[in-house]
Amino acid sequence: MQNLPKQSAAEPANTDAQNATQGVNFWLAFAFWLKLGFISFGGPAGQISVMHQELVENRRWISERRFLHALNYCMLLPGPEAQQLAIYIGWLMHRTKGAIVAGVLFVLPSLFILIALSWLYIAYGEMPLVAGLFYGIKPAVTAIVVHAAHRIGTRALKNNWLWAIAGASFVAIFAFKLPFPAIVAAAALIGFVGGRFAPEKFATGTDHKQSKQALGKAVIDDDTPTPEHAKFRWSRLVKILAVGALLWLLPMLVLIASFGWSHTFTQMSWFFTKAALLTFGGAYAVLPYVYQGAVESFGWLNPTQMIDGLALGETTPGPLIMVVAFVGFIGAYLQALLGPESRFLAGALAACLVTWFTFLPSFLFILAGGPLIESTHGEIKFTAPLTAITAAVVGVILNLALFFAYHVLWPTGFSGRFDVASALIALAAAVALFRYKRNVIHVIAVSALLGLVLKMWVV
Template sequence: MNESANGDSRPCYTLWQMTAYMFRLGALGFGGPVALVGYMHRDLVESRKWVSEADYKEGLALSQLAPGPLAAQLAIYLGYVHYRVLGATLVGVAFVIPSFVIVVALGWAYVRFGGLPWMQAMFYGVGAAVIGIIVMSAKKLTEKSVGEDKLLWAIYAALAVVTVITESEIAWLFIAAGVLVWFWRAPPKWFQSGRANALTVTQLPVLSSLYATADLPLLWQIAAFFAKAGAFVFGSGLAIVPFLYGGVVTEYQWLTEKQFVDAVAVAMITPGPVVITVAFIGYLVAGISGATVAALATFLPCYLFTIIPAPYFKKYGKAPGVVAFVDGITAAAIGAIAGSVVVIAKRTIVDTPTAVVALVTIVLLWKFKKLQEPVIVIAAAVTGVIVYPLFPH
């Protein structure tokens, strides 16, 4: 068993205490994944000393290395540190449940009141602000993860162009990018892709049992699609946005482009992981069953990619080949985010006011580094309510 922060092999907190903390963080934690992982370090390492600095850093490294929403994956790992699979499971559920409930409630309100002028006006402003937020998120991710590496820049640019042209995501290109960088930087002496492929494939049988008694080709489609999307959330929760757009708007046509942008906006104004937007999308497609299946299918890969490699991560996590593979996939994911900005903006920036809202959002986030996205989204909603009636639509 790992040592606790005070050097004892026994944890200085109960599983209930850790679960309650993560539930509260999931309910009140605004600011996106970087802010959430910062709160965990401040509270659990520095203040309460429940988790050692070493365990926290290992969890953060694994969360950045493996696919999955960063904050949720770190929460699951911290639950695993002293209480293993049971801890990881309870902590993961506690972290996600609050934002899930909030998003489903917003989905209900959206379905019931979405045709009303005040809600149309609200999302008119919010949708434009979301474009600005994604632009700045893509900028930060690019600077942090791509840097000055020419090969990563080439991958980034290629995925951005492909996303703009096809208006969808091609999953095998992400894997190809990882393999390319792996072979370029650290040509392997051995090859273990069979293990990784087996892990990905085994997710679907588990998902298929979740709603065996429900009706449903549609829920099966939702489960399969969101499981695939959840397995490719590299770099940031926003990495799932282009995947979702290609599936729910272009391929399956479950949502209109406007509904999709509204779904991303909902994720921006709620606490917890950005990826929880999948529950809102699932609700619009198939009600509460759709929301539940979409959320479970998306977070199951994140859960598996944490608890399965956790025991081996200390040994292999820093291997050059593993690091190179993840760098390649991350560059591809961020390039896809950049491309999705163009695709979504073409449908969202429809007139001068929406263009102004998007530009003001970019300027504010650029100038005020600590300004939180929910504040901007709420201001944009108010702006939309005021401006929308003044322009014909």
């Protein structure tokens, strides 16, 4: 266990709040957040696990109870909960600058990597080597999405009420093609009403009793007073909301003035602003919404490219919702928005724009809502809507899995040939995930090699 910086074992449990927030050197924290940005594979579960192990168990920068309290709030928010948790802890330790550093470094490495991979994909995707790798990756992604539905479902569907919500959401999106926002809103309403009249059916949140595990004293411990900057003030809330509004409005006005409202850059920015406010349940839950907009409504990319983008997102660090950078890059590159000679520049600019508008709300949610969370504990009236939304997400993800399976196993439609090789790769990936609990990265890597072999020498 690492020694606590600027803190001796003889210090009393009730340390001064200001000293507590100064207990971790800012540059030491900066180095950790930078490292996390490069090693945060495995989706939100893996990323939260890494943060728990490093911050709670090894470094003891924050107690388990405070860590779980912050996580509960992040789970209630739309957006990537792992990144929001990093923002929250960074803010708690080092004010606004800590929040910005933690949140930006969480996604910046992933953004640069995805821009490079997206360019390689669209520029050289027709090469036999690249085509073969993606031939194996696509069925693996189908198995990964099914596994995600199972993983979330086993955790979320604890009673018949929640099973019914999941089933209804699947029917709503599969049979009636209802938009994802409407499904989220309906589930939230059911959870709100259910939390009042049948609270025991929606009480499936994280249990704070886990925090009683004896891990030793932390810099920010259970009984550490709330630091001054984390106390709620109306004036601070108004200031944060005003600054946030400007950070959203100014680039949007520049885009409208430079390109017009109907231009793809502007429409991407507006679309992913809405997506950022609807990502309850993580990236898998919002992917159907992104598909409906990016593929069906705007035509920025086709279904195959959407599956390939998810595959790239699975193999890079950072939150899976970073797939939006791929969507932006491909859409702008193919449309040559800055001219035929500047396709890469157009793609890179679009990737940066959609990343900005997707992740900006996460910072505002933490900086504006964090002080309230520091002064309150979770209540069923707040957690019940999340529980219902999570149940609905299971049905939505199942629909996404069927969508991927259709395009992978019947690439030319049901009237065409059934792809036996892809089905075998998907089955093998599913066995690796469900039976042997293999890492997603390992499954994708082996599937890519199988696809390469089959594409070049068999199929």
